[in-house]
Amino acid sequence: MGFIEEGRSQAAIDGCYVCPMCRHQCTTLKATRQETDSPRSKALSLYSLQRGLLALDDPGMVAQMYRCCGCRLCTAWCISGYEPSSMVQAARTAIVQKLKAPQRVMELLDRILDAGNPMGHPMDERGAVLDGLASPADKQPQVLLYAGCSPSYEERDQVRAAARLLDAAGVSWTTLRRERCCGAVAWSLGFRREAQDMAAAVLEGIEQSGATTVVTTCPSCAKAIGNDYSKEWGVKPRKQVEVLHITQLLARLMDQGKLVFKKAMELRAAYHDPCSLGRGMGVYEEPRRVLAAIGGLELVESRHNREKGECCGSGAGMRFTNPEIAATAASQTLEGKLATGAQMVVTACPSCQTALRGARERLGVNVPVVDLVSLAESAL
Amino acid sequence: MVLGKIGSSYHLDMVRTEIEDIVGRDSVLDSEVDRLAYSSDIFWVPVMWTDRGKLPSLADLIVFPETVEQVSRLVRLANVYRIPIVPWGGGSGSQGGILPIYGGLILDIKKLNRIIDIDETSLCVTAEAGINGQHLEWALQDKGLTLAHYPASIYTATLGGYLAARGSGQLSTKYGKAEDMVLSIEVVTPTGEVIQTLPTPNHATGPGMLQLFVGSEGTFGIITKATMRVDPMPTERRFRAVLFPSLKQGLEAGRLIMTRRLRPSVIRLYDEDATVKVVKRVLGIEVKGAYMVLCFDGVYPDMVELEESKALEICCENGGKDLGSEGGKHWWEHKYDFYYPPFAPALPQLFGTIESVCRYQDIWRLYQAKRRVVLEEFAEWKPSYTAHFSHWYPWGVMIYDRFYVDAPPDDPHEAVRLHNRIWAAAARASMANGGVLNEHHGIGLKLGWLMREQRGAAFDVLQRIKDGLDPRGIMNPGKLGFRVP
Numbered sequence: 001m002g003f004i005e006e007g008r009s010q011a012a013i014d015g016c017y018v019c020p021m022c023r024h025q026c027t028t029l030k031a032t033r034q035e036t037d038s039p040r041s042k043a044l045s046l047y048s049l050q051r052g053l054l055a056l057d058d059p060g061m062v063a064q065m066y067r068c069c070g071c072r073l074c075t076a077w078c079i080s081g082y083e084p085s086s087m088v089q090a091a092r093t094a095i096v097q098k099l100k101a102p103q104r105v106m107e108l109l110d111r112i113l114d115a116g117n118p119m120g121h122p123m124d125e126r127g128a129v130l131d132g133l134a135s136p137a138d139k140q141p142q143v144l145l146y147a148g149c150s151p152s153y154e155e156r157d158q159v160r161a162a163a164r165l166l167d168a169a170g171v172s173w174t175t176l177r178r179e180r181c182c183g184a185v186a187w188s189l190g191f192r193r194e195a196q197d198m199a200a201a202v203l204e205g206i207e208q209s210g211a212t213t214v215v216t217t218c219p220s221c222a223k224a225i226g227n228d229y230s231k232e233w234g235v236k237p238r239k240q241v242e243v244l245h246i247t248q249l250l251a252r253l254m255d256q257g258k259l260v261f262k263k264a265m266e267l268r269a270a271y272h273d274p275c276s277l278g279r280g281m282g283v284y285e286e287p288r289r290v291l292a293a294i295g296g297l298e299l300v301e302s303r304h305n306r307e308k309g310e311c312c313g314s315g316a317g318m319r320f321t322n323p324e325i326a327a328t329a330a331s332q333t334l335e336g337k338l339a340t341g342a343q344m345v346v347t348a349c350p351s352c353q354t355a356l357r358g359a360r361e362r363l364g365v366n367v368p369v370v371d372l373v374s375l376a377e378s379a380l
Numbered sequence: 381m382v383l384g385k386i387g388s389s390y391h392l393d394m395v396r397t398e399i400e401d402i403v404g405r406d407s408v409l410d411s412e413v414d415r416l417a418y419s420s421d422i423f424w425v426p427v428m429w430t431d432r433g434k435l436p437s438l439a440d441l442i443v444f445p446e447t448v449e450q451v452s453r454l455v456r457l458a459n460v461y462r463i464p465i466v467p468w469g470g471g472s473g474s475q476g477g478i479l480p481i482y483g484g485l486i487l488d489i490k491k492l493n494r495i496i497d498i499d500e501t502s503l504c505v506t507a508e509a510g511i512n513g514q515h516l517e518w519a520l521q522d523k524g525l526t527l528a529h530y531p532a533s534i535y536t537a538t539l540g541g542y543l544a545a546r547g548s549g550q551l552s553t554k555y556g557k558a559e560d561m562v563l564s565i566e567v568v569t570p571t572g573e574v575i576q577t578l579p580t581p582n583h584a585t586g587p588g589m590l591q592l593f594v595g596s597e598g599t600f601g602i603i604t605k606a607t608m609r610v611d612p613m614p615t616e617r618r619f620r621a622v623l624f625p626s627l628k629q630g631l632e633a634g635r636l637i638m639t640r641r642l643r644p645s646v647i648r649l650y651d652e653d654a655t656v657k658v659v660k661r662v663l664g665i666e667v668k669g670a671y672m673v674l675c676f677d678g679v680y681p682d683m684v685e686l687e688e689s690k691a692l693e694i695c696c697e698n699g700g701k702d703l704g705s706e707g708g709k710h711w712w713e714h715k716y717d718f719y720y721p722p723f724a725p726a727l728p729q730l731f732g733t734i735e736s737v738c739r740y741q742d743i744w745r746l747y748q749a750k751r752r753v754v755l756e757e758f759a760e761w762k763p764s765y766t767a768h769f770s771h772w773y774p775w776g777v778m779i780y781d782r783f784y785v786d787a788p789p790d791d792p793h794e795a796v797r798l799h800n801r802i803w804a805a806a807a808r809a810s811m812a813n814g815g816v817l818n819e820h821h822g823i824g825l826k827l828g829w830l831m832r833e834q835r836g837a838a839f840d841v842l843q844r845i846k847d848g849l850d851p852r853g854i855m856n857p858g859k860l861g862f863r864v865p
Contacts, residue, residue, distance in 0.1 A: 045416060048430055
């Protein structure tokens with residue numbers, strides 16, 4: 001089978017097809033309880049495919065490969081570091097190349113390409129999210145605030161709060177004139193060429209902005225632009241820029257004494273580690289430091305946190321391609337946070353925010369789900 | 381009487397409609413990929429079979445009941461059409477116990493995963509049988525309790541699987557096997573009745589039915605709920621590593637620790653070959669001799685310390701050298717590492733864990749016999765053999781030994797036959813020396829054919845019980861050596 005060109009994908013197939021040691025925390029399997037969804041079974045399917053027992057365009061195989069949210073919890077639980085998500089990614093790419101991607105996946109790609117965002121919101125409404133906020137500085141701005149798809153349309157408070165926090169810290173900022181999707185969802189679905197084109201467009205916009213630092217409220221955007229473009233996608237920027245998630249910048253501004261939270265909040269909060277920010281970028285402490293800097297706020301940890309934090313189920317397109325599984329996963333993850341007795345659940349990712357808020361409504365609980373950036377802004 | 385794949389394609393659809401009537405359409409799967417996912421546990425034969433490009437036996441349908449009532453109705457339906465049923469939990473067995481070798485239905489019980497009650501007064505938990513072992517343990521730990529059942533399969537296996545296969549955990553020497561922890565179970569019998577065994581395991585109320593179903597590997601029915609004894613989470617856990625000049629001295633020290641009725645939670649003794657190979661490869665500790673890990677734990681630190689000191693005295697009197705606590709702690713922190721790739725045995729090797737259990741008076745003879753038969757009778761295949769001793773009783777010990785052949789036959793049929801010959805030779809060496817086939821891996825498909833040799837005339841009695849419970853022969857056919865109708 002020629003499509004597994006990457007060593008780590010083949011290593012995952014060969015290592016995982018007979019190993020069940022991560023499946024207890026596989027986000028998809030926990031939601032469905034179906035063996036087929038385990039990393040082991042996915043590896044077994046690809047292993048069988050390589051031995052002529054299955055076909056890549058088998059509809060069951062295609063569906064199986066798209067039932068993964070790329071959270072990499074499997075890898076976190078693997079002492080040997082196998083990466084089933086890379087194996088799934090490679091399989092999706094091959095499925096796309098064979099023109100066998102499922103209808104829902106194709107519809108999602110169409111929305112990304114046509115509207116510039118996975119949700120299909122009108123392209124010309126995207127920039128309105130920051131209307132009315134401080135105008136970009138006259139001088140060369142220090143920071144490019146890349147809003148991202150979800151914050152541009154659905155989780156608008158996050159990016160607006162981010163802008164106000166930058167203002168408060170005296171950081172000059174600007175935005176892209178024509179911002180589009182960073183391509184992370186397209187890449188995760190196997191549409192490599194399309195994702196690479198999107199990446200090139202984003203990099204061009206960043207370069208034109210003259211900013212030396214890019215900041216996003218969406219960890220997937222930060223990971224894609226700051227790491228994956230050059231290391232995974234083969235799209236290299238002509239000029240190196242620093243790419244940060246907003247929590248990293250807030251922590252830095254706190255350290256520099258430029259950001260101080262004056263208002264206290266007497267509450268117990270549980271922090272949900274977004275997969276892209278945590279396992280993806282290795283950022284665990286900065287969000288916690290920001291929360292700890294808010295007077296009166298007591299941070300409580302759920303059983304599964306940091307490297308082994310549970311997933312909201314939205315990743316790798318699952319929110320759109322398998323919303324039922326994603327919703328169940330979000331509910332299970334939120335229940336884990338609520339078990340701490342927290343009065344508030346805080347996250348630092350727009351997709352997690354949407355997913356966990358939806359879970360809160362489904363579970364009928366009163367504990368608010370709040371994004372970290374808005375919370376920080378309200379403590380100014 | 382035909383027992384096998386559901387007949388023609390339209391017949392399958394007819395039956396499927398009835399099944400969907402019970403569990404709903406979303407709870408029935410039939411794609412090739414789904415069926416493949418349920419076609420193997422970690423038994424070497426189906427894994428090798430797939431590796432050689434051969435399709436393993438597949439079920440016709442995979443069904444996900446969510447309630448015991450649904451399980452009961454599915455079993456009754458299967459009786460009508462004489463459709464084989466294979467109960468499925470975590471699929472982590474090594475004996476082929478969940479292989480759908482006659483097709484039919486896989487009943488995946490993982491949706492039966494609720495914790496019904498944690499009785500903090502009596503220290504018992506009641507949960508549905510499909511709950512994942514680690515998830516159950518976490519729920520107990522949140523209350524300061526533990527099931528104290530830490531099998532290597534904990535991340536995968538279900539509570540029902542623990543009981544169906546008589547599983548042991550790493551702390552079984554003190555806390556017992558799953559069969560010792562269970563108070564009561566709910567079972568759907570092969571004819572669909574939902575029955576509950578007595579609320580307590582100890583009684584004088586006639587024969588115990590509980591242990592009839594425990595270890596029956598799905599052949600006597602489907603365990604759907606269980607009440608288990610739990611323990612307070614130890615506040616003190618002390619580890620020690622001891623190195624003996626020889627395995628024989630280590631075995632004697634272990635025997636004395638147990639027969640003087642100390643209560644270690646772990647005695648894990650590696651033979652000389654395993655000490656060199658396994659301990660170095662996985663734990664990174666390079667020593668020669670027989671390596672032993674000891675653990676004592678409990679809620680009274682002074683008692684724990686005293687027991688440990690007495691055990692160390694016994695070890696030293698028998699030539700053991702105290703290596704301190706680090707080696708033992710290291711083992712505890714890495715206790716599951718042995719089961720991950722690339723540390724677990726894997727293809728292209730042919731391998732088998734030929735564990736067995738016997739009394740102390742027999743263990744040295746049994747070990748030597750098994751080692752000899754593997755290494756000498758199959759010398760042309762250049763086998764290797766390692767052993768450790770990890771589950772200790774007041775009367776005897778379990779030997780966890782394994783054979784490896786680095787270059788087995790390419791032909792899968794020949795490979796299976798070689799695998800079986802080595803197994804048979806090792807198993808017969810065990811039985812000839814007072815051993816019982818195994819202690820915690822179960823029988824499944826792998827060893828069913830040796831059950832008659834193991835149990836003699838008693839197997840006929842077991843067969844008659846099976847025939848009475850399961851007159852249509854639908855429950856997990858082909859396993860435990862029972863006659864296939």
